[in-house]
Amino acid sequence: MNKIAQQLNETLKESGVYHMLSSSGKRLYFPHGIVSQSQQATEAGCQYNATAGVALEDHHYITHPYFSGFSCDISSDQMVKYAPTTGSAELRKLWDAHLMEANPSLKDVSHSLPVVTGGITHALSIAASLFTDESTTVLIPSPCWDNYPLVFEDNRGAHLRHYQMFDEHDCFTVESWQEQFLSIDSDVIVALFNFPHNPTGFTPDQSQMMQIAGLLKSLALKGKKIVAIVDDAYFGLFHTVDCSPFSLFSYLADLHENILAVKCDGATKESLVWGFRVGFITYANKGLTEAGYEALLEKTKGAVRTSISSASMVSQSLLINVMKSESYPHSVQRVKDIMRRRYERIVNCIDTYDHASRFTMLPANSGYFISLRYEGNAYDLRLSLLKEGIAVIALDEHLIRIAYSSVDDHMIEHIVKKLFEGDCIDGN
Numbered sequence: 001m002n003k004i005a006q007q008l009n010e011t012l013k014e015s016g017v018y019h020m021l022s023s024s025g026k027r028l029y030f031p032h033g034i035v036s037q038s039q040q041a042t043e044a045g046c047q048y049n050a051t052a053g054v055a056l057e058d059h060h061y062i063t064h065p066y067f068s069g070f071s072c073d074i075s076s077d078q079m080v081k082y083a084p085t086t087g088s089a090e091l092r093k094l095w096d097a098h099l100m101e102a103n104p105s106l107k108d109v110s111h112s113l114p115v116v117t118g119g120i121t122h123a124l125s126i127a128a129s130l131f132t133d134e135s136t137t138v139l140i141p142s143p144c145w146d147n148y149p150l151v152f153e154d155n156r157g158a159h160l161r162h163y164q165m166f167d168e169h170d171c172f173t174v175e176s177w178q179e180q181f182l183s184i185d186s187d188v189i190v191a192l193f194n195f196p197h198n199p200t201g202f203t204p205d206q207s208q209m210m211q212i213a214g215l216l217k218s219l220a221l222k223g224k225k226i227v228a229i230v231d232d233a234y235f236g237l238f239h240t241v242d243c244s245p246f247s248l249f250s251y252l253a254d255l256h257e258n259i260l261a262v263k264c265d266g267a268t269k270e271s272l273v274w275g276f277r278v279g280f281i282t283y284a285n286k287g288l289t290e291a292g293y294e295a296l297l298e299k300t301k302g303a304v305r306t307s308i309s310s311a312s313m314v315s316q317s318l319l320i321n322v323m324k325s326e327s328y329p330h331s332v333q334r335v336k337d338i339m340r341r342r343y344e345r346i347v348n349c350i351d352t353y354d355h356a357s358r359f360t361m362l363p364a365n366s367g368y369f370i371s372l373r374y375e376g377n378a379y380d381l382r383l384s385l386l387k388e389g390i391a392v393i394a395l396d397e398h399l400i401r402i403a404y405s406s407v408d409d410h411m412i413e414h415i416v417k418k419l420f421e422g423d424c425i426d427g428n
Contacts, residue, residue, distance in 0.1 A: 087116020196367030
């Protein structure tokens with residue numbers, strides 16, 4: 001094992017986090033090589049900096065003249081230069097301030113500065129690298145986003161175990177998870193949570209969030225090491241008053257020494273920049289020292305270095321400017337209001353149809369989606385709707401997901417109407 005990795009492991013042994021690392025996580029480190037030495041030279045302000053493999057002239061990047069007139073807000077240097085491995089320092093601080101504004105309890109809780117990733121999937125992949133391997137069991141919700149199995153099982157070899165998001169009465173109850181969580185024999189438990197939930201669009205209320213935290217703490221008190229990965233891709237899109245307005249991460253951040261909370265989020269939906277591919281990964285653990293956080297971030301840098309090297313600088317530069325603009329809060333709130341209106345509209349439209357139909361809408365109160373359990377064949381129904389120019393997602397044989405986020409208000413009634421008409425055709 002590399003000496004740097006060994007040193008980082010020794011630092012982390014002072015906390016329970018070391019025992020949560022997978023075999024690959026223990027091997028990860030950030031090399032003190034080209035990128036490290038180049039960043040050190042930049043920080044030192046060296047006049048004669050012959051470290052990085054970039055083309056410079058008079059300390060500026062030699063690039064296409066087109067870029068100089070592309071934007072009056074950012075320079076061509078801000079577009080084409082390499083970003084630091086952990087991301088722009090300014091953006092990391094901006095996002096951290098955003099996290100604490102949205103989750104006030106984090107202001108008094110020790111947590112890492114967010115690391116910039118190449119989208120939320122990359123953040124999840126980093127978590128998978130650090131904390132999972134062939135010997136790991138990962139608890140994920142059912143139904144779930146179809147990328148989770150790819151990231152954790154197909155790519156890392158982890159064993160997936162599904163816990164049901166809702167019980168047999170279509171109610172959200174943490175009690176129904178306990179058997180699955182308590183049945184894990186290994187000392188380390190990796191559990192993934194996703195609220196607002198994709199594909200159903202459900203967020204627990206505050207008491208339910210506390211129940212989730214209580215379940216994890218009960219396991220931690222028994223000596224289990226818990227890695228709680230919180231996928232907050234749709235955070236902030238809360239459409240009803242019963243949603244917890246705070247991330248599950250904030251409930252877990254200072255809960256117990258045996259619980260490491262890992263927040264995977266991004267500007268993708270929260271900042272309305274889907275194709276920018278800017279995500280973040282943030283850690284919190286009760287009792288983890290500053291040196292411990294630094295060691296964990298060094299391993300994270302190693303994971304970034306071995307995958308994408310660093311996230312896009314042009315995306316980060318533009319995001320910094322938009323987050324600092326006066327119009328930013330208004331633009332974000334406007335989209336939240338639109339999503340809330342569309343949510344209310346689609347729920348009302350579904351309610352107007354015969355409740356003896358073969359559809360059952362699963363609980364939804366947030367996010368971009370609603371999902372319906374269908375007694376017929378969802379794949380066949382999807383294809384029949386596609387022929388009529390209507391596209392929805394069939395997630396399995398009996399589950400349909402509708403992304404009301406991507407259709408205008410006036411289209412919603414027609415989509416629902418055709419959905420129920422398609423059921424009649426399929427039913428015959």
